[in-house]
Amino acid sequence: MNNQACIKHERFCQFRREIRGSKEHLxxxxxxAKDKHYAFFGTSTGKTLFKRLIFDNNLEGYKKLLARVDAIKVQHCLSKVVFGLEPTGNYHKxxxxxxxxxxxxxxxxSGVAVKRNRELLDGRxxxxxxxxxxxxxxLISQGKCLFYDSPSKEITDLRNLLSLRKRLKKEEHSLRMRIRNxxxxxxxxxxxKFYGQCESENLAIVRWCLDPRIIADMEFDQFFKMVTRRERGIAQKKRLRAIWDSAPDSVGCIPGESSEFEAGILVEKLRQVRQVIEKTEDLIKNVGKQFPAYSLLLTIPGVGPYIASVILGAIGNPSRFKNRKQVLKLAGYDLSANRSGKTSKDxxxxxxxxxxxxxxxxxxQAALVARPLQNAPFCPITASGKNFNPRNTQCIPVVEIFVFLVLEQN
Incomplete structure (x- = not known):
């Protein structure tokens, strides 16, 4: 599978080199779009061969597109064809x-390139x-296009699970904010003010004692047993007693039946979402173990199962990268500066x-965790003692170590 992906990437690189002024490319x-696609047929010299073809997003429509491609290739004696797409949600996949x-x-x-190039066509x-x-x-005729990555099934599964986890974490955060705010x-x-200390107990209070008057009518021991599953020590009792003491003097509104029903629904839904997140993270670990680089990434300080999976899912097939700088560009850690009219030191x-x-x-995030371990002999950061800043280059040494392990394992 890697060999096939490398062949496709080499073919793409060759296409980029020879597309400008080519007389054999269609x-x-x-x-x-969602239901119908619009196709334009032209050459790299700017000649329009067929202005508009509308075809449906189904097998019949795809065959219609390929039939028109074959007809134009024969009519204009063109031997090669390249299809260009602008990613639109999942509709292009x-x-x-x-x-x-x-x-x-x-x-x-790129959508950014499409936007910036639109006015250049006719000045409008x-x-x-x-x-x-x-x-x-x-844009394709100018070579301003990107490689269409068709990853393996394992990479696709990993990316789908990571995307699912991201959506679930957003849903979890939304539920937490609805409960709190x-x-x-x-x-x-x-x-x-006690909400961030022990959320499981806070959720039990919201679920069963949303009305502070209910807490005020209880003895402390009864309240303690209702909202806890096990005794954790003096700090726990001190915190819950402070909540119990504040209940009689609460300035909150009086909740009705609808509010208590909403509280129960939100708490149960939050717990269900967290259970699904745990199952999703377990699946991510299982899929990640199928890659040889996964165990290598876990040996780096600051890298856990989630971050290792994100690295593997984003990089995909490492063989399509020629050097580490390309991977740094993929992550956006390449350096840029406005040097116009300035000296290098400025x-x-x-x-x-x-x-x-x-x-x-x-x-x-992995670099932030690894930063305190910089004095350890196995830590990838030993040269700089400065604090991290997301706008500077402090985490690039860690990134280069990541890239080295992923690239060298091939």
């Missing part, structure tokens, strides 16, 4: 996978489907913050 720019299975050259164009900001397809074809702020505001380089933001965040 360029098909496709504007992606079925077409891209179908063309990739048919062994066509497929590339993608007008936007419609036909013009967007022509815009994509124009909606229910507690209205009915028991005195509990908010232009301070900072990281570009382009590329994969999830990978960049994961690497930076």
């Amino acid at each position: 360029i098909v720019g496709i504007d992606i 079925p077409l891209g996978a179908y063309l990739d299975r048919c062994d066509f050259t497929v590339v993608i164009v 900001w007008d936007k419609h489907d036909t013009k967007c397809a022509a815009n994509i074809a124009d 909606n229910l507690l702020a209205k009915y028991f505001p005195e509990l908010d 232009a301070v380089p900072v990281i570009s913050k382009k590329g994969n933001s999830v990978l960049r965040y994961a690497l930076y």
Whole structure:
């Protein structure tokens, strides 16, 4: 599978080198939508061969597209064809996978490049489907396109699980904020300052004692047994007693039946989401163990199962990278500076913050954890004693170690 991916990448690199001024390439720019796609056919010299083809997002529509491609290739004596797509949600993936299975050259164009290049076509900001397809074809004719990655099943599974975990974590955070900023702020505001200390007990209070008057009518021992599962020590009792003492003087509103029902629903839903997150993280670990580099990444200080999985999922097939600088660009850790009219000492380089933001965040968090261990003999950071700053280069040594392990394992 890696050999096939390397062959496709080499073919893409060759295409980038020879596309400008080529007389044998047919360029098909496709504007992606949910139900129907718009295709533009042209050459790398700027000649329009067929302005607009509308085809459905199904097998019949794909066959219609390929039939038109074959007809234009024969009519204009063109031997090669390249399809260009602008990623639009997930709508482009079925077409891209179908063309990739048919062994066509497929590339993608950045949405930022499409936006900036649109006005260059005719000097106007007008936007419609036909013009967007022509815009994509124009960028491809200039070689301003990206490699269409078709990862292995294991990488696809890993990316899907990471995406699912990200959505679940957002849902978890949303539920926590609804409980804290909606229910507690209205009915028991005195509990908010204790909310971050032991959330399981706080959720039990929200679920069974949202009305502070219920707590005020209880003895402390009865309240303690209701909201706890086991005794943890003096600090726990001191905290719960402070909550119990504040209940009689609470300034919160009086909750009704609807509020108590909402509290029960939110607490149960939060617990269910957390259980699903745990199962998802276990699946991520199991999928990650299938990669040889996974165990190597776990040996680096600051790298846990989640961050190792993020690194592997973002990099995909390491063989498509020629050197470490390309992976640093993928993470957005390459250095950039505005040197126009300045001397080198006055232009301070900072990281570009382009590329994969999830990978960049994961690497930076790992670097923050590894930073206190810089004096350890096995730690990858030993040269700098400065504090971390996300705008400078302090975490790049750690990133280079990550890249080294991932690339060298091949």
